[in-house]
Amino acid sequence: xxxxxxNSGAKKRFQLTGSGRVKRKHAFxxxxxxxxxxxxxxxxxxxxxxxxxxxxxxxxxxxA
Numbered sequence: 099x100x101x102x103x104x105n106s107g108a109k110k111r112f113q114l115t116g117s118g119r120v121k122r123k124h125a126f127x128x129x130x131x132x133x134x135x136x137x138x139x140x141x142x143x144x145x146x147x148x149x150x151x152x153x154x155x156x157x158x159x160x161x162a
Contacts, residue, residue, distance in 0.1 A: 104159070104161075104162045105159035108156060108160050111123070114160070121146075122145065122146055122147065122148050123145055126142060
């Protein structure tokens with residue numbers, strides 16, 4: 099059976115941390131920023147972690 103390919107979209111969006119968790123960026127930070135408050139934009143800058151429920155699914159996409 100051939101090897102499973104890494105999902106290109108997921109490869110660009112997620113990153114593994116040293117402890118094995120999956121790091122992600124926040125949505126809503128790319129455009130139409132004029133109507134968003136400075137505080138909202140600042141809080142979206144920081145990266146977050148993928149929820150435990152979705153972690154296994156994301157890992158299969160990026161660690162193939």
